[in-house]
Amino acid sequence: MTNPFAGGPDRSNINRKSVKQLYDGGTPSLRGTIIKIALLAILDAVTIFVTFILFMRHLWLAVGIAVVAMLIINWLYLRRGGLPAKYLAPGVVLLIAFQIYVLFFSAYTAFTNYGSFHNGDQKLAVSAIRAAGYGVVDGAPQYDVHLVKTEKGSIEFLLTDPVNGKVFVGDSANEKLVEIPACSTAIADIIKNNSTSVSTADCETVSLGDNLADAVSAPGYAAAEQKGLSKAKLNTLAATRLYVDPANHEGQFVKTDDLMVAITYQTELVWDAKNITFTRVTDGVVFKAAEDGYFRAEGKADGEKVSDIGWRVEVGFKNFQTIFTDKNLRAPLLKIISWTFIFAGSSVLTTFIAGLAIALLFNDERMKFKRVYRSLMILPYAFPAFLSAYVWRGLLNTDQGFINNVILGGNHIPWLTEELPARSAILLVNLWLGFPYMFLITTGALQAIPAELTESATIDGATPWQILRQIKLPLLLVSIAPLLISSFAFNFNNFTLIYLLTKGGPMDSATSGYDAGGTDILITFVYKIAFSGGHGQDYGLASAFSILIFIVVATFSLVSFRRTRTLEDVN
Amino acid sequence: MKIRKSSIAAAVATLAAGAMLAVSTPAIADTPNLLVWVDSARKADFSGPVADWAKANGVTVTLTGKDFGTVRDALKTAVPAGTGPDLLIAAAHDWTGNLAAAGVLRPVTLSAATSSTLASNALQAFLFNGKQYGVPFYTENIALVRNLKKAPKAPTTGAQIKNGELLIGTYGAVGGDPYHFYPVQSSFGAPVFDSTSKGWTSTLGMDGKEGLTFAKYLATKGQAFFGKADFGWDNAICGIKNGTLKYWITGPWAVSSIENGNSKCTAKSVINKDYAVSAIPSFGGQTARQFMGAKGGFITNSPSTDVVNATQLLTYLAGKEAGINYFNLDNFTPANKAALAVASSDPVLGAFAAAGKNAVPMPNIVAMDSVWDKWGKTEAKIVTGKSTNPSADWTAMTTAITALIKG
Numbered sequence: 001m002t003n004p005f006a007g008g009p010d011r012s013n014i015n016r017k018s019v020k021q022l023y024d025g026g027t028p029s030l031r032g033t034i035i036k037i038a039l040l041a042i043l044d045a046v047t048i049f050v051t052f053i054l055f056m057r058h059l060w061l062a063v064g065i066a067v068v069a070m071l072i073i074n075w076l077y078l079r080r081g082g083l084p085a086k087y088l089a090p091g092v093v094l095l096i097a098f099q100i101y102v103l104f105f106s107a108y109t110a111f112t113n114y115g116s117f118h119n120g121d122q123k124l125a126v127s128a129i130r131a132a133g134y135g136v137v138d139g140a141p142q143y144d145v146h147l148v149k150t151e152k153g154s155i156e157f158l159l160t161d162p163v164n165g166k167v168f169v170g171d172s173a174n175e176k177l178v179e180i181p182a183c184s185t186a187i188a189d190i191i192k193n194n195s196t197s198v199s200t201a202d203c204e205t206v207s208l209g210d211n212l213a214d215a216v217s218a219p220g221y222a223a224a225e226q227k228g229l230s231k232a233k234l235n236t237l238a239a240t241r242l243y244v245d246p247a248n249h250e251g252q253f254v255k256t257d258d259l260m261v262a263i264t265y266q267t268e269l270v271w272d273a274k275n276i277t278f279t280r281v282t283d284g285v286v287f288k289a290a291e292d293g294y295f296r297a298e299g300k301a302d303g304e305k306v307s308d309i310g311w312r313v314e315v316g317f318k319n320f321q322t323i324f325t326d327k328n329l330r331a332p333l334l335k336i337i338s339w340t341f342i343f344a345g346s347s348v349l350t351t352f353i354a355g356l357a358i359a360l361l362f363n364d365e366r367m368k369f370k371r372v373y374r375s376l377m378i379l380p381y382a383f384p385a386f387l388s389a390y391v392w393r394g395l396l397n398t399d400q401g402f403i404n405n406v407i408l409g410g411n412h413i414p415w416l417t418e419e420l421p422a423r424s425a426i427l428l429v430n431l432w433l434g435f436p437y438m439f440l441i442t443t444g445a446l447q448a449i450p451a452e453l454t455e456s457a458t459i460d461g462a463t464p465w466q467i468l469r470q471i472k473l474p475l476l477l478v479s480i481a482p483l484l485i486s487s488f489a490f491n492f493n494n495f496t497l498i499y500l501l502t503k504g505g506p507m508d509s510a511t512s513g514y515d516a517g518g519t520d521i522l523i524t525f526v527y528k529i530a531f532s533g534g535h536g537q538d539y540g541l542a543s544a545f546s547i548l549i550f551i552v553v554a555t556f557s558l559v560s561f562r563r564t565r566t567l568e569d570v571n
Numbered sequence: 572m573k574i575r576k577s578s579i580a581a582a583v584a585t586l587a588a589g590a591m592l593a594v595s596t597p598a599i600a601d602t603p604n605l606l607v608w609v610d611s612a613r614k615a616d617f618s619g620p621v622a623d624w625a626k627a628n629g630v631t632v633t634l635t636g637k638d639f640g641t642v643r644d645a646l647k648t649a650v651p652a653g654t655g656p657d658l659l660i661a662a663a664h665d666w667t668g669n670l671a672a673a674g675v676l677r678p679v680t681l682s683a684a685t686s687s688t689l690a691s692n693a694l695q696a697f698l699f700n701g702k703q704y705g706v707p708f709y710t711e712n713i714a715l716v717r718n719l720k721k722a723p724k725a726p727t728t729g730a731q732i733k734n735g736e737l738l739i740g741t742y743g744a745v746g747g748d749p750y751h752f753y754p755v756q757s758s759f760g761a762p763v764f765d766s767t768s769k770g771w772t773s774t775l776g777m778d779g780k781e782g783l784t785f786a787k788y789l790a791t792k793g794q795a796f797f798g799k800a801d802f803g804w805d806n807a808i809c810g811i812k813n814g815t816l817k818y819w820i821t822g823p824w825a826v827s828s829i830e831n832g833n834s835k836c837t838a839k840s841v842i843n844k845d846y847a848v849s850a851i852p853s854f855g856g857q858t859a860r861q862f863m864g865a866k867g868g869f870i871t872n873s874p875s876t877d878v879v880n881a882t883q884l885l886t887y888l889a890g891k892e893a894g895i896n897y898f899n900l901d902n903f904t905p906a907n908k909a910a911l912a913v914a915s916s917d918p919v920l921g922a923f924a925a926a927g928k929n930a931v932p933m934p935n936i937v938a939m940d941s942v943w944d945k946w947g948k949t950e951a952k953i954v955t956g957k958s959t960n961p962s963a964d965w966t967a968m969t970t971a972i973t974a975l976i977k978g
Contacts, residue, residue, distance in 0.1 A: 057653065116647075116672060116937060117672050117673070119647050119651060119672075119673035119674055119675065120650070120651030120674050120675070124651050124674045124675075124872070125674045127674075127677075127872055128671075128674035128676070128872045129674075131677035131678060131872055132671075132678050132700070135702070136680060142682050142683055142684070226879070227628075229603075230603075231604075234603060234880065235876075235878055235879070237879065238878040238882075239878075257680050257879065258879055258882035258883045258886060259879050259883075260682075260886075261682035261685075263680055307700070308668075308672040308700070308937075309671070309672055309673075310674075311674070399801060414745075417745045506745070507944055507945070515975070536669065536672070536937045536940070537644075
């Protein structure tokens with residue numbers, strides 16, 4: 001097939017010109033052109049809109065990708081010819097967006113320490129650590145805050161200490177506090193004389209009742225309001241630090257988060273943006289960015305952490321190393337891997353045997369009402385699996401479940417809460433869920449086996465068993481083996497069933513290290529690590545596991561497909 | 572060449588149309604506005620106070636409902652991506668450690684005056700590594716509910732409770748119920764984790780000899796004392812109503828069922844006439860401290876967060892008016908002391924709040940996630956008599972949990 005668009009039975013009759021025309025897309029009609037331009041215009045409009053947003057967020061790489069992608073798509077559809085590309089382009093774009101990107105992202109994540117403690121980038125971690133890098137000084141002054149405007153028009157804080165009546169104004173340019181004696185006197189008078197009177201000529205005050213008053217303006221400082229200030233300005237004000245001793249930036253400072261009360265804090269960590277270090281004020285220990293995504297003392301791998309807050313870093317093969325060498329992981333992992341193979345293997349085997357048996361039965365010509373039976377048999381397959389799993393969980397309940405209470409006459413078999421019963425219950429439920437599929441495909445394959453073959457075998461004196469073993473089964477397997485392999489791969493990652501039925505439990509309360517349950521298969525175990533792990537989430541480790549699972553399933557499928565080829569040779 | 576020209580014309584037309592269609596991007600608004608994420612189920616409790624505050628301060632507040640089960644992790648993804656809110660409210664206090672360690676929170680600094688209006692253990696619930704990372708709005712705790720006809724007086728020690736009279740929660744024979752058993756355990760001086768003035772540490776507190784004493788106590792008393800595992804919710808409700816059960820350790824969520832009954836026992840019950848709520852007595856000699864759960868608000872650590880308005884709104888939501896509102900709308904126990912004084916006029920709420928005076932906040936550290944499962948299973952194994960060596964099982968549990976925490 002040199003030209004996929006020239007296929008079909010009349011291929012030889014198509015002359016070169018028409019092939020070329022087809023490839024070029026023929027002569028465009030006016031209507032077609034208009035529709036094309038309209039659709040492209042909509043696409044471009046959306047892209048330009050998105051680009052604007054990305055541009056505003058300074059995401060340059062994304063802007064570049066969006067623009068280049070837009071130009072390529074426009075070029076593809078506006079030029080003449082290149083029909084295959086026009087057909088393929090939408091698919092390729094979606095493939096890149098929803099498959100390739102996701103694949104590469106999880107593969108990349110496997111080589112990082114992305115998780116609970118390494119959630120964002122270093123910038124986020126630094127800002128979070130800095131925001132927690134100072135502490136309230138108990139007993140130190142907490143001031144009432146009023147905003148004032150200087151003659152030059154900048155906003156400053158007018159701070160009144162409600163305890164001793166001292167009034168300060170902030171000097172944000174020099175990061176210091178300046179007392180306004182006139183105001184201090186005025187407030188002190190109000191406190192002393194139990195008066196409620198307000199303003200003096202030099203300092204306007206506002207009474208707060210209970211003989212308390214705040215200064216609201218002072219000579220050179222006019223009262224100002226929070227309303228009307230921009231968000232950026234508000235954040236600048238909230239970040240303003242007024243040092244008690246302007247020469248000592250490692251000491252106490254006054255700061256307000258809500259522009260209502262200013263609190264005296266003690267610096268605990270000093271951030272050095274140039275060298276990317278934190279220095280602890282109490283003992284002078286310098287914390288540097290360590291390779292594992294934490295600020296550690298002197299940046300040493302085993303140094304003390306400045307905080308639990310870390311950032312995402314690339315860790316090479318560390319996650320894979322953990323999987324293969326972590327002693328806490330080894331015992332549970334071996335158990336889980338063996339159960340995953342047992343589960344997937346037995347599921348395929350039991351469903352196949354059950355499906356085949358029923359298919360053989362219903363394939364018998366003497367059977368009546370075959371269609372009714374067949375329809376009934378497909379019912380479990382028609383229900384959504386998660387619904388069936390929930391129903392089965394109810395049926396299998398130890399005390400109230402139908403199976404224990406009615407079928408087993410009041411027995412208390414812990415179907416879902418002890419390892420061995422739980423494992424058999426899971427296989428049982430999966431048999432129920434899976435046999436209709438096997439029944440369907442084997443019925444189809446059986447009907448495709450020519451009746452002459454079985455007839456001639458019967459004439460040759462073969463028993464029904466021999467016919468099944470030596471004629472039907474080999475023929476069946478040629479067409480069904482690939483489906484069995486895919487069924488194995490599906491069950492290998494059958495998250496829904498396990499999670500809905502037992503959540504991987506029962507857990508062994510004395511298991512050390514990782515929480516591995518009795519019915520956990522690899523994928524549910526990975527889910528636990530990724531989303532509900534004992535020590536926070538660990539997406540990096542979970543991604544590494546996912547890659548290994550992919551390799552296991554891919555290898556298994558590849559080897560099996562090779563094997564099935566030999567089956568075809570036999571025939 | 573004709574083709575070329577028409578192509579170019581088409582290209583120009585396309586781009587021009589595209590540019591015209593592209594809606595002019597809204598200028599990144601610099602006027603103060605807040606985006607607030609709230610538990611969808613609690614949105615109604617907050618829409619009133621938030622609207623009041625927004626109107627009074629001239630700030631646009633967008634209240635977005637989020638699913639409670641997923642909002643914690645959603646915040647961890649959204650903040651680094653720059654799409655997070657300014658505030659997360661109606662959030663559980665035990666998320667504090669997880670969110671703070673992920674770098675998505677910034678501490679809230681409350682003035683001494685504001686702090687003094689809030690219950691101290693509710694404030695402490697949001698304390699992590701010595702920093703106040705959130706502000707409490709309302710709290711919840713369990714207490715001892717008793718049938719007044721069979722037990723007119725509240726017991727002052729566990730020794731006054733005889734076999735067959737008590738049920739703790741509705742614990743399961745498999746998973747246990749360490750939450751409801753905690754007041755018993757804590758009265759033996761075996762806290763789940765050690766704590767300092769800076770909050771909980773990640774060092775287990777129940778792995779010492781006090782923990783072992785508690786384990787032995789569980790084994791000795793067994794189901795005869797602690798009631799039958801998997802007793803069932805409906806049986807417990809009926810038991811406390813008709814007196815076959817004298818005492819039940821449960822939370823305020825059981826109250827409406829106790830008062831209205833269920834299909835098995837339909838008679839109405841009235842507080843302080845048919846049943847009463849009191850403090851949980853000590854079983855091991857020390858004060859029984861049940862867990863307290865608090866719901867409150869966090870400020871996110873993102874460059875776009877409007878710290879000033881976010882702090883002001885949080886302070887308002889922790890205030891008296893908002894607190895009374897939580898009580899009026901949903902019967903929650905306000906963390907604000909003045910609001911609690913008003914709400915305590917309700918006999919049920921008042922009794923639960925009084926019984927929770929000594930409650931400790933449930934640990935808010937990441938390590939707590941590692942504890943529940945093994946803890947509950949070991950307790951259940953011991954209480955239901957399946958353990959041949961309670962001390963060994965308890966030690967195995969604490970060893971395993973310690974290993975889990977260290978990772």
